[in-house]
Every structure is written in C-alpha cells, then in structure tokens.
C-alpha cells in the first residue's frame with residue numbers, strides 16, 4: 001500500500017527502536033520526522049501540526065511523558081491524530097489517553113505488519129471531506145463525536161459500555177462498532193438482559209448440558225458460545241441479576257465459562273459490548289450492580305446523546321425514515337411542511353429515535369395530503385398547538401430550516417454553489433458563509 005504523500009511524526013528516544021521504525025516507514029513511502037525527547041517534539045510538532053497526518057509517540061521519554069506531549073498539543077486547532085506506543089505496565093495510561101482523544105495505542109513488542117495496519121487506519125485522511133461524509137449515525141456534532149469514539153474503540157478488544165436514554169440508538173451504535181471492527185464478519189449476538197426471565201438468563205447466556213435441569217433434554221449453546229469470535233452485546237446490563245454478575249466477570253476476566261451443569265470450561269473468544277439507560281456506577285448500592293464488574297465493562301465508555309440535544313439529527317432522521325416509509329407504501333408524499341419541522345424541532349422526543357421512527361411511519365399512514373402536517377406527526381394536538389409546547393431557541397429553528405433549504409438546493413444543482421445561490425436568491429458569498437457555519441462546506445462540488 002502506498003500512502004499518498006503522508007507525513008508522520010515519531011517521538012521515540014530509543015535510537016534502535018526509532019531507527020528501525022523510521023527505516024520501515026520510509027520503505028513504505030511515508031515521510032517521517034523524528035524527535036527523541038518530549039520537549040523537542042512539542043516545539044517541532046507545533047510548527048508543522050497541520051501537515052502531519054499522524055504522530056506516533058512513546059509514552060516513556062527521557063524528559064517529559066508522552067502524555068504531557070499529547071496534552072500540550074491536543075488543543076492546537078489542527079492537531080494531528082496520536083498513536084501511542086506503550087510498555088505492558090502502561091495500559092491504564094493508554095486507556096486514559098484514548099479517552100481524552102488519542103487515536104490508538106500499541107503495546108510493545110508488536111509485529112510490524114500490525115503496526116502498519118494501525119497507522120493506515122489511524123492516520124488523518126488527506127482529504128478530510130471524505131471523512132466528513134463518512135458519518136453514518138447522524139449529522140450533529142454530538143453524534144459525530146460519539147461515532148468518532150466508536151470507530152476508535154473498534155480497533156481494540158477491550159469492553160465497551162454504551163450509555164444513553166431508551167431508544168437513543170445504543171444498539172445501532174453497538175452494531176456499527178462491531179461492523180467496523182476486525183470482527184465485523186463474525187456474529188453479532190444481542191441479548192436483552194431485561195427481556196429474559198432471571199431464572200432463564202444463565203442458561204441463555206452460558207448454555208447448558210443435557211440433563212443439567214428438568215427439561216434440559218439436550219445440550220444447548222448459549223449466546224456467549226454463539227457469538228464465536230464476534231461481539232456479544234449485552235443490552236440493559238443493569239438488569240443482570242446479582243447471581244450472574246460474578247459469572248459475567250469471570251467470562252470477561254478469564255475468557256472462559258461453564259455451560260450450566262458442565263464440568264469443562266469453554267473458551268470465550270468474543271468481545272463484550274454492553275449498554276444501559278441508567279447510571280450503573282453511581283447507583284451501585286441501590287441497583288445491586290457489582291462495582292468490579294462495572295469497571296470491567298466500562299473500560300471504554302461512550303454516551304449516545306438524547307435526540308433533543310442534537311437538533312441537526314431530527315430533520316436528518318425525519319427525512320431518512322420518511323424515505324423508507326414512503327418506499328414501502330403506495331402513498332405519494334413530498335415531505336414535511338415547514339410547520340411540521342418546527343414542531344419536530346420543538347418537541348423533546350422522550351422516546352428518542354425510536355419514537356421519531358414510529359411517528360413518521362404513523363404519519364405516512366395517516367396523512368391525507370402530499371405534505372406531512374403537524375397533526376400527522378403529533379395527532380395528540382396539544383403538543384404542537386396547545387400550551388405544552390417546549391420551546392427551542394429561535395436560532396436553532398432558523399439554522400435547521402436554512403440548512404435543509406441549502407441541502408436541497410445543493411442536491412438540485414449537483415453541489416454547484418453559484419447555481420444553488422441563484423435558487424436561494426442569495427449571493428455566493430452569503431451562501432458560502434452559511435454553508436461554512438452550518439458545517440455544509442463539504443457539500444460543494446464546484447464554485448463555478
């Protein structure tokens with residue numbers, strides 16, 4: 001693979017290790033700048049941050065730690081992604097760095113092929129527009145931040161804990177994490193711990209041997225086994241009975257489990273991703289959730305923000321679900337009326353994305369016109385017409401409306417700003433300024 005003019009910064013004090021990394025990277029076609037101390041790295045990187053596609057940084061350096069180098073540089077406007085190289089005892093520090101924004105870490109000793117693969121995955125793409133368009137969970141900065149974290153976490157085998165309100169998209173997030181990980185072609189097994197009666201949960205997760213209990217007529221493979229080398233997704237983990245929590249801890253820590261009634265330990269090879277809609281750690285004493293298990297599950301935490309905190313996604317999701325619902329029906333519906341969009345932006349969405357999807361599907365079935373009206377989306381009128389309206393800042397409503405009109409105009413003109421500006425009756429400069437402010441600059445294809 002020949003990286004296109006990519007430039008790497010290396011912070012490594014060991015001359016042998018550093019020399020061999022530089023040699024190999026240059027053979028692969030990278031341009032490498034090497035610093036042998038933390039302070040040299042800080043002043044060197046500051047000057048060329050925007051042209052570096054990646055920094056590989058040792059944690060242990062002779063003067064200051066790699067962590068200090070990172071925290072000094074992370075706030076630069078165009079700070080490059082960081083991959084840390086750690087010794088065995090430094091995993092905690094590396095995990096802490098990942099949480100504060102580092103892209104990846106590698107533990108010494110490592111195989112060069114794997115190292116090169118991580119570099120390729122972690123480097124900043126020279127065409128950042130490609131990346132912007134690559135988000136799949138939504139358009140808001142909040143969800144894109146969560147998606148960035150998920151994509152970073154995907155490169156590790158450590159457990160991930162996804163928190164977020166009901167219906168916010170925790171399972172969707174877990175599936176994305178699975179799909180972009182190296183386990184993507186293996187099974188994704190989802191278990192809803194709240195939906196399975198407590199006395200059945202153990203044999204559902206761990207399986208059972210023939211004759212383990214009355215009615216166990218043959219051996220049963222549980223979810224842990226069926227997950228193979230894929231992902232075991234434990235939804236509503238807060239509902240896991242106390243008696244099973246120790247077994248789950250063993251599953252994660254020792255990588256093994258016994259089927260119910262089984263003598264021999266089975267190897268567990270999947271990655272555990274769990275989700276909860278409540279704060280497990282904080283409610284320890286009341287919820288009866290083991291603290292040691294919590295810390296195991298939450299090594300890499302991510303929160304899916306509620307829909308009311310990501311207005312850009314409301315209109316984005318409305319359009320997506322409308323398209324799907326219309327394609328499944330014989331209705332001709334052109335879109336949402338401006339008032340409907342306003343009502344949707346003002347509504348607090350307690351059931352989050354799930355509620356939005358259900359409302360759109362119902363609206364498509366109920367609507368009697370080509371445009372979906374507020375009463376189709378919110379048949380319980382008071383929400384949009386009565387006194388219980390929740391107000392959002394007018395600026396947010398205006399931004400959302402402008403954003404949608406600009407998107408439509410750009411779609412209509414194949415991304416040509418001049419033509420889109422004509423359709424919207426504004427100057428090219430005004431349009432460009434608005435596009436930049438609304439994060440739409442990447443939609444432009446041509447300025448002619």
Ligand SMILES: Nc1ncnc2c1ncn2[C@@H]1O[C@H](COP(=O)(O)OP(=O)(O)OP(=O)(O)O)[C@@H](O)[C@H]1O
Nearest residue numbers: 137138165166167168169170171172173277353354
């Ligand atoms: N970013 C998204 N894009 C498209 N659909 C989404 C998105 N997020 C959630 N959904 C849809 O919303 C519904 C709820 O999502 P999901 O089941 O992932 O939520 P959850 O947080 O796991 O819910 P629960 O707390 O009830 O387990 C699903 O139909 C899902 O397909």
